[in-house]
Every structure is written in structure tokens, then in C-alpha cells.
Amino acid sequence: MIETIRAAFVIARRDFTAIIFSKSFFFFLLGPLFPLGIGVAAGGLGSQVSRDIDNSVIGVALNQEEAETLLATRARLIGSLGSKALPELIILPDFSAQEPDIIAKLDSEKSLTAILSGTLAAPVLTGSAGDVKRWQGKITLLAETALSRPATVDIETRFIGQTGSSSERGQLLTAQAGQAILILLTMILAGMVLSNLVEEKTNKIIEILAAAIPMDSIFLGKLFAMLGMALVGITVWSTMGVSVALLVGGNWNALPSPAVGWPLFCLLLVLYFSMAYLLLGSLFLGIGAMATTVREVQTLSMPVTMGQLLVFFLAYSAITKLGEPIEWFAVLFPFSSPFAMIARAAQMDNLWQHGLALAWQGLFTMIIIRFSVMLFRRNVMKSGQAARKKSLFARVTGK
Template sequence: MNIARMLRQALTVARRDFTATVMTPTFLLFLLSPLLMIGFGLVGSLTASSAAGSGEARQRVVVIAAPKEAAEITTADQALRKLFPTPKARPALHVEGQGYDLAAQARALLDSKQFDATAVLYGSLERPQILRRPSGWSDANYLAQLAEYTLRVQRSGGARALSQPEIVIVTSGQASGGGRSQTAFFATLGIFFLTLMLSGQAVGAMAEERSNKVIEVLAAAVPLESVFFGKLLGAFGSAMLFVCFWGTLFANLPRFLPTSIADGLSDLSVAVGPIFPLLFVVYFTMAYMLQSAVFLGVGSLAGTQREIQMLSLPITIFQFAMFGLASYAAGNPGTWIALAAEIFPFSSPLAMAAHAANSPALWPHALALAWQALWVAITVTVAARLFRRGVLNSGSPKRSKRRAERRTIDTAVS
């Protein structure tokens, strides 16, 4: 009966906190904050790519050749560029006619005002001479291969294609190991980002309610354990609303992406199959409960915003350390470090989400969830006691009543 009553009281506090958090214009801004982050990231990347592209557009690799070889070199360059992800992976080719002093001409081309030459090739194709800038190592190697390929084309009788390949795009079949590793890393990153972004909400609400004495009113009305669990559930409810909103958007994102990007996303795969989204949500829940309980417990001991910031910093550093450990586990499944990341309670949700992408076995998840649930219970219990200690030390009515009774007893004894 007492448990049912405490649960009702906790749900009442949770509903209060959830409504106070969600039904505000600030939460709408918070819900759309990733759009602002994405927008700033796009603006920054476009600015950087524009600055880099303006410099790369002036770059050239130069070949000094006789007119009879110029066409063959240009054809060979077009064939070699098909091996790169994009034709612009290497600077554009500029073929220059031969002068009297080839070495002096090559050095003059490196100092040309018309373009930025990164490497210049001159001399015969059998013994080519290449001058390059300090940063033009790869471009010099490209010119060396260009000379080799052109010479082979000349000696084989021309650049006419001898084969006609038929390329078929396969969009289904067995998942690749690389696709699983990428999904494992993105799952780890997703849980880390969400917990880092959402678990700190409860601390700010805690500091605000301690400053305006609301927490003391709640502590006088219901048991402190109910207040703690209610705040934890309320924060989790707003976090799940955030996750459901953005999860729905990302699930439909491939429909609006260009075909090339959507095809790249199709390479991502998971080993456990359709159950992976459910495991992701469950592991996010475990990670969120662990982190939020720690934040609530520690935040209840802080009296000012400065103290909260000082206490939040080591917790955030610890979160980054857990992310690094789980990221290594995502890329190196089966190693002892991956096993340690899956066992350690605070990195286990992230590492096991990666494990779900890399391994099809389901029984490890049953053990991991039981293990994590145990540590969630331990963490919540310890945090609840810290919460009680912090609230009582802040001068709650119960604490004041005890002090008054103690002063009365001391006066009567004296």
C-alpha cells in the first residue's frame, strides 16, 4: 500500500515536472535546437569549403610535352581520373608546349601567376623529371603514374578500350562488416549525444527549485524518495519526447536525400535485425537513468549555479571517457577492451548498442540489460540518498522541525 502511494506521488511530481518543462516556449526552442546546430554547422562547412575551393580551383598539375604527345597525355589523364571518387580529387591537368630550356620552363611554371602549379613534369616519358611544391607529394606521384600509363598506351597501340564492363548495383544481400561497424559507431554516438544533451536538464530545474524554495514545499508534502523518482521520471518523459520527435524525422530522412547519399546510407546494417531500434531505445533509457540519477544526486548537493557547473564538468569529462571506450569497442568487437566496456556499468549501454550492430546473438543483451538494471537501481538508490541529504541540508521543513525540537530539549535540560 505504501509502495502504491509513493508511486502515485512520484507520478504526480513527474506530471508536474513534465508539464512545467514541455508546456513552455523554451522547450520548443530546445526541441528545435539541433536544427540550429545543423544550420551553424552547414554555414561553417560551406564557408570553409568555399574558402578551400577557391584555392583548389587555381591549382594545376602541369606537363610540358610536345604537341604529338599532348592528346595522348590528356586521354590518359581522363582515364586515370575515373579511379578517384571524384574527377576533382586531383588538380586539373594543364599541358604546356615545350620551350628551349625545359628545366627553366618548369621552374617558371611553378611561379606562374595564372595558376598555382603543385607539380610540373618535363622530359621524356621514359625518364620524366618532376618538380613539386612541398605540399605536392601526391600530385607528383600522380604525374609519375600519368607518364607511366601514357607510355604503356603508346606501346600497346593506342588508348582504345579492350574490354566493355557491365556494372550492376546490388542493394540487398549479406551485410558488410564495414556497414555494421559504422552503424555501431553511430549508435554509440547517438546514445552519447542524447544523454549528454538531455541528462543535464534535471540539474538546472533542481537549482531553480532550490533557489525559490519549491523543493522544500514538495519535500514537506510528499516523501523525498517520491520527489526524487518523480523528477527523474519527469525529466525522462521530456527526453523521450525529444527522442521520438527526432527519431521520426531521421527515420524518414532517406526519402528526402539525394540518391547518392541515400545509397550510402543503405550500406549501414545491423546484425540483430529489426529489433535493433528497440534495443537502442532500451539502452538509451538505461544510459539516461544512470546519468540523470547521478546529475540529480550530485546537483542536490550544490547550492548555487557555480557549484553545479563545477560538479558538472568532471561528470561530463567522465561521459566523454565512457564514449571513447565504447567507440573503441564499436570498432574492435571481441577484444578485451570491448568486453570491459560492455561490463563497466556506465559504458555498458553505449558498448552494448554497438554490440547489437556487430553481433547477431541476443542472449548477451538479456544479461547486459539485467546487469544494467541492477546498476540503475544502485545508482538511483545512492542518488536518492544524496538527494535526501542535499534537500535536508538546504533547510527543509523537516530539518527545521528537528532543529526546533532539539533546541527545545536542550533548553529543558539546561
């Protein structure tokens, strides 16, 4: 094992140095500018998830008669305005409308966006600043319509720091952003493993290396060299992005905070990118073991790329379904696991699950590498049973 790791380090250092100090690496750093435009154009993919997220519910703490009148008014207006134009209203029975009780209710009930108290003539809307400002006009419309007489209602607003509902929506947005970053970076960078291996197969360099170093070491070294190159590129892109953001300015506090906190979330983002890269890169190594020409590479890698998009869509659709079977499947399936787990990091603060997930993904990466080595030996080094049969046939026929 020590010799394997040492030999892998030699290969990784050789490949990493050759790539970083090449002229093409500079142009590689310009690569994200193109998928960035594609990512912006594909923003409509999240419409269904956004509809699941944006389900605003306002608790009504009025007297029973006024509360029922308000709900009946909403039912009438929905026919002309549509269900999404007005927030959902639920009556809070036997609820004290005192301010401390309202704040406690909003903190404990994640389903509630805000609470309407007071009277129809003098309503009071309590919630986070963003939620209150968003729904203040619609609540005023409902109150004025419910009064059934010409009247102007001045709604009183009370702001609290952040409700459970607004916090949950912010964490979901962070989960979406984390998954989008992972899939873009993985698809940009993982293909370089394949092109590097095919190039060395064409030049017969890989066979020279295989004569002196175990194949496991060669594959591990190449995989981690490409990962190191990817991390260098990400560091450059991140530094440029942060520098531009600091120059432009902005409200950093407005960023929705993930459940585990930003420092740990960023660390997990790097770790899960590494695992997604290693998983896909090891699969590409297996493809490179079977391919002999660039055309074969394109033919064999296309299903893998499409499959990667499918597992991303699987994890993306499971963001709003924590704990459901489809979300557990996304967590346990190795290729979708990094995307599903970064979403969990944004929404759940328990850390032990990430250790288990990283270990599971690492184990599956090693299994794929071993299988890729077997394919390479059989198809390139001709050390499998098929090669022995061919050698026997040559001896018998004299060809």
C-alpha cells in the same frame, strides 16, 4: 513499493506537463541544430577506427608463378604509392577458381574483400559492386606492371550481392553512427534534470514536496518526467529528419544493415538511450543534492560531463575489438555499457545479451538514485548525523 510508484507517477505527470506546455520547450526543440554542426566538425575523431575498418584483402587465385609475381609487384609499388593505396593480397593455395567456389569462399571468409582469378593478361575480379569498382583500377595497374611489357589489361568484373568483408564494414559504420547518436542526445538532454532540481531547491518547492511524498518517489518521478520529455523531443526530431530525407530522396537500400535488423536495432537504440539517460540523469540528481547555487552546479557537473566523454571514447575505441578485454570492460562498466551494447547490436545478432545488459544498467540506476536520495536528505533535509550534531550543539550553547 506500489505507493512509491504511484507517488512517482504523480511527480512525473506534474513535471512532464509543466515542461511540455511551456514556451521554452519550443526553443528546446531547436537545440540539436547546434551540436549537429559540432558533430560534423568532429568527424575526424573516427580516423583511427576507420583505418582499422578499411583493411581490404583480396585473395589471389592465379597460378603459383603469376601470384608470386603479382605480390612482388605490389611490394615494389608500395614504396612509391604507400601501403594504403593498394589492397593487401594473399595467395589462395590449391583453390579452384570456378565461380561457385569463389562466391562460397567470399561468403565464408569475412577477411576477404574480393578474389582475383583468371590470368595476369586476362584477370577476373569478383566481389561486391562497391569493392570491385573501388579496387578495379589498382588491380589493373598491378597486372599491367607485373607483365613487364607494354600491354593493356582489360579486367573482367563479376558482382555478387555482398561479401562478408563489406557487410562487416557496413555494420561497423552503423555501430559508429549508433554510438554518436546516443552520446549527442544524452549530453543534450540529461542536464535538464539537474537544472530543474536546482531551480526547485532554490524556490523551496522540493522541500514542500518532500514533506508529503517520499524522496525516492520525487527523484524517480523527476527522472522519468525528463525521460518522457526527451523521448517527445526525439520523436519530433526523428519525424522532421525522416520527412526531409523523403523529400530530398535517396537510396535507402544503401544503408548498411545492422546484424539484428533495422526494426530491432531502432528499438534497442531507444532502450539504450533511455538507460544512458537514466544513468547520467540519476548521477546529476546526486550532484543537485549537493549543490546549492548555479555556480556549484557548474563546478560539480563539469567532471561528470568530461567523464561521460571518456566513457564514450572507451566504447568507441572498442568497436573493432569484440570479445577483447577492453571491449568486455566497456560492456560491463555501467556508464559505457549502453554505448558498447548498441555497437554489439550492430555487429552481433544474439539477443539474450541485451536483456542482461538492460537489467544490469537498470539495477545500477536504482543504486545511484538511492545514493542520491541519501545525499539529498543529508544536505538539504538535514536529516543526517551532521544535522543531529548541529541541533545538539544549538541546545547546549543556546544558539
